Amino acid sequence: MNSKVRSTNPFYNGRKLKLGSFSINLEHGGAASTIDGTHKADWPSIKALGKLHDDMEFEAIVPVARWRGFGGATNFAGPGFETYTFAAGVGAQTNYPAVIATSHVPLVHPIMAAKQMITIDHISGGRAALNIVTGWNRPEIEMFGIPLREHDERYEMAVEWLEIVKRLWTEGADFDFAGRFYKIVKGYAEPKPIQKPYPPIMNAGGSERGRHFVAKYCDLAFLAPKVREYAPLKKMADEYRNLARDEYDNEIEVWTNAYVVQGETEAEARDYLAEYVDRKGDWDAVTTLIDTMGINAQTFTPEQLKAMKRHFIAGWGGFPLVGTKEQIVDMLGKLSGCGFDGVVLTFPRFHDDMVAFRDEVYPLLLQSGLRAS
């Protein structure tokens, strides 16, 4: 049982396995593929997906903060919506899910971040959450005319940034702040967020520095499933939770991301995967993406690199949920067994595949007890 109670936010609804979507603010959603029918970055498409979240009481809508695409045939992750304004829009148009703004620390002043989040929290009736990213994609940071800082320094900046944001959300009196990165003179923000003490904070730090940032300062850890076997995933999830608990007396939720490829038979699901990834995947875009992340032939074998690219084409490097409806439920149960509180999902043809998930997989998930509170 999590000791943090934010009664308006479904992150704290007590369900055994929580669900969400990932990347619906971006063209193509999570699929770097030229197949027809992938997600469109237009508002009618996003609104239609919002309704599906309400239908299944999905707990989260997590957008990706991205400012430039990765080229290739799709310019993957290029076209897309800014995430604070996106969260405000989906917050107004949905009833159930937490609406997340994913914020780059160096690109948004903490006073702006605090105020925008307050606005989203009020629009959504206390369903806002903030996903903090420190930035790694050099061309998009340099587009703003600022340098990409050295890795650990980005987290030093995030610590100050978040302290200012939290103080603006919680302190009644004006305050001054003089740090290494920020100076605040008579900091003030009213009204306060609906959620107390403040909207949940998530972060996907994967490095040692990043893990400690999540464990100490955040409410939810977002883990990249770098391995795709259950035992090491469980170990990873345990390590995050225990680090927060043991070193920082902080109870966190642990989430990961997965892609869903559903078929009548397992063979049909595998054919679908082969079609949108192997035959019609945007290998050029994903090669650029992986190179920009600094993942290269010095640390990985060609086979490992190819496998990683496949997962990135299929759905942002997520855990593969490929198979029949029964198999998908079984795999989600195993992820829950690894200790994940929640999983955000992508679908190759986001809308149509999510409808199939609602109609065919979701009833089985309910029966399985995974969605019980």
Ligand SMILES: Cc1cc2nc3c(=O)[nH]c(=O)nc-3n(C[C@H](O)[C@H](O)[C@H](O)COP(=O)(O)O)c2cc1C
């Ligand atoms: C599920 C997930 C979502 C992420 N979303 C974003 C994002 O929207 N924008 C971004 O710049 N980085 C994003 N990242 C990257 C992380 O913020 C982080 O840089 C990465 O996990 C590496 O960890 P490190 O910063 O500790 O080295 C995401 C990572 C994960 C695992």
